[in-house]
Amino acid sequence: MPVISQDLVQSNLAIDQAEVKRRLLAGETLLTDTPDHVLEVVGVLESYGEVLDAYSINLIYQAEEQFLNPFPIFKFLDGDLNPAKIWRHLNHDRINFEYAEYCQKAMFWHATGGMDAYLDSAEFADNCRRIIAAKRRRDPLLALLNPLFPGFLPELIRSAATTHALGQFWRVMSDLFLDLAAAEREGRVCSIPQVVDFIKDGLVAAAANPIEYSVEIDGERFWVLPPQAGLTFLVDVAVPYVEAVFLRGMPFLGTVSFNAQAQQISPDQAKFTYGALYADPLPSMGAGIPPSLLMQDMYRHLPEKLHQWYLERTRGEGDVRVKICMSFQKSMFCVTNAAINGTMPHPLTSSDTAAQAANAAYAEAWAQRLGIARTDCLAASLPGGLKS
Structure with a gap:
């Protein structure tokens, strides 16, 4: 989501860093607990879960079936070359997998976490050499490219590893968000604290899930992310995803100047604030703006209850994507919030001084980043979409 201006639609209801830290250490939720917020969050996550299901399937398909394909023109079709599906694709009557690619590129570019450390290892380089040697035997184009550009194919394999890992991550999150919606319908989740706890429990349950990836070339299986690498769901994919997509993100063409002399973009990627938590809610629906693609995808899968709630507020259908x-x-x-709670160094109920200090330092580090995000969205809403 592009940050058009840090204060373009910022209200005076934003909570500051001190309040973010207090809520985290008190075990309170960042988002105010109201029935409307429960409806919004559960409904939009149900829609997002449906979208992530398609994203996950496609990313894994790309990584496994389009591996080192120099011309992957059908990569968004999941192997289904039905003429009707191709026609719908050309007419944009489809899921916008370009947004999934944007998230993959953000993770790939920011390169944080244990998976990226493994991709820099000698073991990964050896795996790449074996894969390339096998692949180039039947692919004359790759056989020509590799000696001319020796870093090109390893970089593509590295990108494919990130693609597959993100697909595995979204598989878990899709199921989690759809389970959350089912729990809300059954009355097991009725408040924002219960929403956060449900997501936290899901993340913790999947924390140790192995992240592995192999490809088949001429009937032989080659590891890209082998079991020996010891990569796991939470620390090696989920946390880097939050860092890359929720926090850092990437500036979009047309939203800020890429001219180095203008100095609108920090040379330090760690200081980027173009992620989802910082963005002004202004999806332009202009070509190539990834958040617009995601809002359109979620609009196609909105639960009817949430859709009706949107129609009763402000401009009805006219600004529905902004509402989404x-x-x-x-x-x-x-x-x-759930990820922070699930990775807090010690239980918040601990009476140990050292544990309390560690928790306070952890909460302070998050507060410094979240305190300058769009925390004005955390306040309660009044009927008609106005803030209290």
Whole structure:
């Protein structure tokens, strides 16, 4: 989501860093607990879960079936070359997998976490050499490219590894968000604290899931991310995803100047604030703006209850994608809240001084980053979409 201006639609209801830290250490949710917020968050996450299901399937298909394909023109079709599906694709009657690619590129570019450390290892380089040697035997184009550009194919394999890992991550999150919606319908989740706890428990349950990836070439199986690498769901994929997509993100063409002399973009990637938690809720629906693609995908899968709630507020259908964007941002604060709670160094109930100090330092580090995000969306809403 592009940050058009840090204060373009910022209200005076934003909570500051001190309040973020207090809520985290008190075990309170960042998002105010109201029935409307429950409706928004659960509904938009249900829609997002449906979208992530398609994203996950496609990313894994790309990594496994389009591996080192120099011309992957059918990569968004999941192997289904039905003429009707191709026609719908050309007419944009489809899921916008370009947004999934944007998230993959953000993770790939920011390169944080244990998976990226493994991709820099000698073991990964050896795996790449074996894969390339096998692949080039039947692919004259790759056989020509590799000696001319020796870093090109390893970089593509590295990108494919990130693609597959993100597909595995979204598989878990899709199931989690759809389970959350089912729990809300059954009355097991009725408040924002219960939403955050449900997501936290899901993340913790999947924390140790192995992240592995192999490809088949001429009937032989080659490891890209082998079991020996010891990569796991939470620390090696989920946390880097939050860092790359929720926090850092990437500036979009047309939203800020890429001219180095203008100095609108920090030379330090760690200081980027173009992620979902910082963005103004202004999806332009202009070509190539990834958040617009995601809002359109979620619009196609909105639960009817949430859709009707949107229609009763402000401009009805006229700004529905902006409303989705705002609800999505609230839901991402809940997911971030759950991730923070699940990775807190020690239980918040601990009476040990050292444990309390460690928790305080952890909460302070998050507060410094979240305190300058779009925390004004965390306040309660009044009927008609106005803030209290």
